[in-house]
Amino acid sequence: MNSARSWVVWGVGALAYIAAILHRSSLGVAVPDAAARFEVQAALLSTLGAVQLAVYAVMQIPVGVLLDRYGPRVLIASGAAIMAAGQLVVALAEDLPVAVAGRVLVGLGDAATFISVIRLQAGWFRGPIVAQMSQWTATAGQLGQLLSVVPFAWLLHQVGWTLSFGSLAIVGAVALVLVLVLVFDSPKGEPPLATGSIELPQGWWPRLLSTLRRPGTQLGLWTHFALLATPNMFMLFWGYPMLVDGLGYERTAAAGLLSITVVTGMVVGPIIGIATARFPLRRSNLVLAIVGLLVVTWALVVGWPERPPAWLLVVLVVVLGIAGPGSTVGFDFARTFNPLRTLGAANGVVNVGGFAASFAMMPVVGLVLDLVHHARLDAGEEAALYDWAGFRIALCVQFVVLVLGAVMILRARRRTRLQLREEEGIEVGPVWRAIARWLRDRRA
Numbered sequence: 001m002n003s004a005r006s007w008v009v010w011g012v013g014a015l016a017y018i019a020a021i022l023h024r025s026s027l028g029v030a031v032p033d034a035a036a037r038f039e040v041q042a043a044l045l046s047t048l049g050a051v052q053l054a055v056y057a058v059m060q061i062p063v064g065v066l067l068d069r070y071g072p073r074v075l076i077a078s079g080a081a082i083m084a085a086g087q088l089v090v091a092l093a094e095d096l097p098v099a100v101a102g103r104v105l106v107g108l109g110d111a112a113t114f115i116s117v118i119r120l121q122a123g124w125f126r127g128p129i130v131a132q133m134s135q136w137t138a139t140a141g142q143l144g145q146l147l148s149v150v151p152f153a154w155l156l157h158q159v160g161w162t163l164s165f166g167s168l169a170i171v172g173a174v175a176l177v178l179v180l181v182l183v184f185d186s187p188k189g190e191p192p193l194a195t196g197s198i199e200l201p202q203g204w205w206p207r208l209l210s211t212l213r214r215p216g217t218q219l220g221l222w223t224h225f226a227l228l229a230t231p232n233m234f235m236l237f238w239g240y241p242m243l244v245d246g247l248g249y250e251r252t253a254a255a256g257l258l259s260i261t262v263v264t265g266m267v268v269g270p271i272i273g274i275a276t277a278r279f280p281l282r283r284s285n286l287v288l289a290i291v292g293l294l295v296v297t298w299a300l301v302v303g304w305p306e307r308p309p310a311w312l313l314v315v316l317v318v319v320l321g322i323a324g325p326g327s328t329v330g331f332d333f334a335r336t337f338n339p340l341r342t343l344g345a346a347n348g349v350v351n352v353g354g355f356a357a358s359f360a361m362m363p364v365v366g367l368v369l370d371l372v373h374h375a376r377l378d379a380g381e382e383a384a385l386y387d388w389a390g391f392r393i394a395l396c397v398q399f400v401v402l403v404l405g406a407v408m409i410l411r412a413r414r415r416t417r418l419q420l421r422e423e424e425g426i427e428v429g430p431v432w433r434a435i436a437r438w439l440r441d442r443r444a
């Protein structure tokens with residue numbers, strides 16, 4: 001445990017996740033090329049991205065159950081192989097349905113990767129470092145996003161569709177070989193999937209139900225729900241049109257603002273990892289503080305008279321960069337409140353939260369934009385579909401997710417704390433009381 005070998009195993013797992021994010025985000029930079037290759041409109045093209053995200057979200061719980069059955073090595077290797085095959089199909093696709101089939105495979109393989117790497121860490125590391133590892137993994141994954149924006153976009157314009165997507169298939173194949181050679185579920189001599197002392201029901205379905213019912217799993221699910229949907233909505237879909245069409249920013253300035261979110265996430269992730277390892281009983285306060293930060297920042301942006309100033313948009317992209325790693329705390333709740341034997345399913349449940357909320361929020365924002373546009377045209381106003389007046393109303397959809405998420409976090413936290421008191425005798429009081437005690441101790 002916690003040996004040099006552990007770091008090698010984790011490093012290869014993280015590489016497989018970087019490759020998965022590269023596969024996932026490769027389409028984002030290829031939209032104009034895809035429109036020209038398949039001769040379709042942008043609206044129809046969005047099915048490519050939406051289908052992939054839907055497959056990813058739907059597969060989380062089945063993949064989690066398989067993960068508990070077969071272990072992370074099999075799942076990460078299968079994910080890498082399926083994504084490589086998917087990218088090969090995309091590379092050779094001559095029409096949209098074939099490309100959609102390729103992206104379905106990419107979503108399927110991607111679904112198996114992140115939660116398996118998180119499960120892998122629990123087999124190779126012990127102690128407070130484990131709480132930080134999830135953040136390191138998520139942070140490493142951001143490199144995949146940068147790889148798609150810079151070298152992949154460059155390659156696409158140099159060598160064209162088939163060769164560039166073909167080279168992503170080769171990246172997937174290399175990841176597969178590395179995983180097969182270097183990744184194992186746990187060190188030699190350790191049981192491959194520890195059973196622990198908790199009595200578990202027999203059969204995958206009763207086990208899944210007991211995982212879903214655990215308040216700690218629900219705390220993880222709602223944390224992920226509340227904190228991932230908003231940055232995903234902004235980064236994967238609406239951020240760019242909001243900045244360029246809604247607020248009139250140059251494309252390069254908009255891309256610069258979006259990359260601030262990625263860089264902030266890479267800086268803040270490890271800091272949140274250290275904070276959650278140091279103060280495990282205060283993780284939910286941190287999560288709720290970030291939800292509050294999102295609510296206040298978005299309220300200022302959409303409520304600002306006329307247009308929000310540039311400094312406020314910089315604050316917004318920084319706060320969105322903090323929310324991404326904040327959502328990763330959800331996996332730490334799953335880890336600490338579930339036995340290792342069902343951690344795969346618990347991570348799958350948590351991951352559904354943020355991705356289902358993102359998948360629901362993206363089209364609803366579009367729908368509200370449409371409704372507002374029509375209402376304004378009917379009222380005789382001169383209005384563009386993507387203008388700021390429409391965006392500032394449509395983006396309020398986020399408050400529903402943020403407020404619902406905060407309420408559900410508070411409910412799940414109350415039940416989790418009750419369970420902690422009953423089963424382990426641990427009493428967690430309000431945070432202000434803990435701060436007052438800490439200040440008193442310092443003065444004494």
Ligand SMILES: NCCCC[C@H](N)C(=O)NCC(=O)O
Pocket residue numbers: 114115138141228231265324325327328351354
């Ligand atoms: N863009 C921020 C990503 C943060 C990682 C996130 N918490 C997460 O759930 N990742 C799952 C994945 O498959 O990427």
